[in-house]
Amino acid sequence: MSWLKPTTWLAALCRQVAAQRFWLALVLAVFGTVMLHGLWLWLEALTAAQTHVLSRGLGIAATWVAFVLQFAWPVLILLFGLLGMWQRWRGDSVFRRMQRQSSKGFDQLTWQDFEALVAELFRRHGFEVEAQGGDHADGGIDVIVKRDDCTYLVQCKHWQAQRVGVKVVRELYGVIAAEGVDGGYVITSGHFTPDAVDFAQGIAMQLINGRQLMALLADELEL
Structure with missing residues (x-):
């Protein structure tokens, strides 16, 4: 209630x-x-x-x-x-700043700014955005986005020093199944391990690494 x-x-x-x-x-x-x-x-x-x-x-x-x-x-x-x-x-401020920089600009962002950047990215691609917020840098669902009567869960990983592994992707997929939503995104400023990429194949999940995120910021890709 x-x-x-x-x-x-x-x-x-x-x-x-x-x-x-x-x-x-x-x-x-x-x-x-x-x-x-x-x-x-x-x-x-x-x-x-x-x-x-x-x-x-x-x-x-x-x-x-x-x-x-x-x-x-x-x-x-x-x-x-x-x-x-x-x-x-x-x-909007973080989004505009990152459009003028290379992927190395992610190093200068806090994890809060990274989540704000991701939320703004989805807004600009026509999604209704519900930023969940949080009091720590890693864990839980960071953003919920909706478009065309479909709901997606988004997890942000502001990681440069290490790759996002299959455990993160598998856990989000479990939350997606439990919540009964339509799919999810894992977005990182770094990279994914091959196991994580393989696990996401054929399921309602999309993995976006730092290079792809920069392409989205430059309007070279669509969400």
């Missing part, structure tokens, strides 16, 4: 603003504020009609919560909207 959590909706809003769908932020801000204002008025009227001390005390507390929320909600919308705009600006 995570879709019921306000943080889930705010995270979704952040992704929509990053995709430059600003009308959604406006609709959510207005709709949420009106609903919370109506809730505050209803609770205030209900509390005024209460005669029991305990019920009246709870009503006053609930009324104050609703009163504060009707102002806090648009502020949260604004903050998450700004976060979404910053994510898009960051991805």
